[in-house]
Amino acid sequence: AGSVAVGKSTTARIIQTVLSRLQERLKVSLITTDGFLYPNAALTEKQMMSRKGFPESYDVKALLEFLNDLKSGKEIVRAPVYSHLTYDRLEGVYETVEQADIVIIEGVNVLQTPTIEDDRTKPRVFVSDFFDFSIYVDAEEDLIIKWYLERFRMLRETAFQDPSSYFHKFKDLADEEADHMAKSIWETVNRPNLYENILPTKFRSDLILRKGEGHKVEEILVRRV
Template sequence: MKTKQQISPFMSFDRQEWAELRQSYPMEITPEEIEELKGLNDVLNMQEVADIYLPLTRLINLHANAAQELYRSRSRFLHTKEKKVPYIIGIAGSVAVGKSTIARVLHTLLSRWDNHPRVSLVTTDGFLYPNAELKRRGIMNKKGFPESYDAHRLLSFLSDLKSGKTRVKAPVYSHLTYDIVEDESQVVTSPDVVIIEGINVLQPPKVQPGDDSDQVSVSDYFDFSIYVDAAEENILRWYVERFKTLRETAFQNEASYFHKYADLSDEEAERTAQDIWERINRKNLHENILPTRHRADLILLKGNQHFVNEIKMRKI
């Protein structure tokens, strides 16, 4: 009796199959740069860059070139003046899964392609509501959940980018003070590629009953999207390890929002991190982040040592 063939919109590659797709693309990054790009408690080395991120960069370069050619063709068809419009990449995934490191690696590698040297990296942390507003709304304990972001401001930022504006500003977030930095902004000027990194960037619009207006989501502005995945037990372990490292470093700063955790013992720090994970991050992962995984164009699945061991690419 024939079993049903599994239907999937993705092609799967193991690490070796993916690494072979690099072909002759040269390594243009040094071990010293890799050390600077690594996030706290993250693992990254030359082999990981060569096997995973160089092929990925080559794939994105092909997509970006094709998208620009399509844009030029459409401008000719519509008889409109061609503007410089950036290719936008979204990177999603859980807290502590290593999104920021991947975003920085791609930012570095993509900027070394001749046809798109101006690459900007923007995190959605800057589009969180200020703490005062979160407290006013009673959702301070839901920071990082979709409702904690100023969605209109983020969508306006992306719309301006895709409209060809040459100078667009994004708000800045401080992980030290755990809040938006007033009167400070990141200026994105005439970019070729923009990387948008954030846990919930693949969220679909939430349609209200009876609302027949056009619903727009952040991912509508993406040309390519990546979801960074891992088993939950690994993500929890990485989260706890990072919390304990921060306790010994950033939390020691009296200006840190989390300075109250600086003197915790190892056991207390582990219990506190696990409690925060259960109350906030695990809930956000299962309710909001994980359900968006299969909306991505590419999924990077990490093993227990932070190295990618499987890649799923959406069929074209």
Template structure:
């Protein structure tokens, strides 16, 4: 007789098993596009696209098409005029785990389906409070934690999308200035699919007392959700290596918030990145991000070389 520890809502696939699910889905991406899509120090190649992301895109396409049929059926049932409601995908996971690369890959591949050519990608960085507000609240050192986001604005954005509003705006964030860009908006117009990428998008709200009845989660608006997972030791290594690379690139921009780190030696860069990880990112990972992992519909587990080694898919 099995124990409760052995129960799981997920089916587990090895990389080889998952790759077979691609079937006849064609490869419509070039090496040049791959270079454009991958993030700093991330690993992405044609084999990774073929083995991992083409099967995943095929799965999402099947879900999205079925969801569109469901929306049509519901409007018929309600005797209402049908509205165009986008299929929303959430992507969560730690800093430096490769979420942005995966989001860009899915954005590129999904937009090539005839059923849903209009695909938008929105990052939750734009819904962070401006630095001045974080300073006012005394939580500048908790940037990226749930309390550093304007969750009401994010929920309102998602509500407008799911209500079929034809034009919705999202604030824009700059990784150079490390702040919200004043008076700049990302316009999302009549999308078929919207990808929402951010470290805490599967995080439930923290309620006052024990009152949960009227709370709305960001993930309540998702039709499909992905958690990008990896062992902490690997994520730390990727974070440190990315920091070292940025020291030679983006940090040298005169407008960069982090330009003070550009002249650090290798040893100083390692110590600085490790300190930021230990005091901020590691705490956020364990308190807020990892506990949401099993709320996802799909978990992509990466190995030490930044390549996906295992896939867990929620049972229907």
């Protein structure tokens, strides 16, 4: 778990690689919860596109069913796939987890719990109930914003150039314009989500990786058993 742009995906891939090399034939799968976001068409219909990434934009029921199938030992389990290019779930495309020894689940929402007012309508079981070990990737907000702006500029030069990209309209932005746009998205979407829904889950994790400049891990906090 952790903020947008804090390095969750990279951390998860590194852990996957390290674990898979610890023992011969150890099968380690990685699933991102982005695939469990409602499709853009559904979010648009519910007037929730501006809340994409917030708890209500995820199909939590489907995510819990996926995790339950994993935990119950089902041999083949499928998870929907999300495309960061089209900014949407890929219709009919799935990631298959087949008899994995370890499954890593990565996403901003993996440690979240329903709010009090949601208790009557949301499942009593939480996503984190299925985890054996949880990690929160942490950093100061000013660093996360810096990394977010850097990533936005990089995507402007790469993925945004693809005509099929949802953000193709931003491909010709000047540096100053790109930074202004990225800061606007951060302030109106990512920052509120961080403080309302993501950061409060930090101390529910078993381990916190606190990062500094250059994405270097400067401190590791482990929950006492």
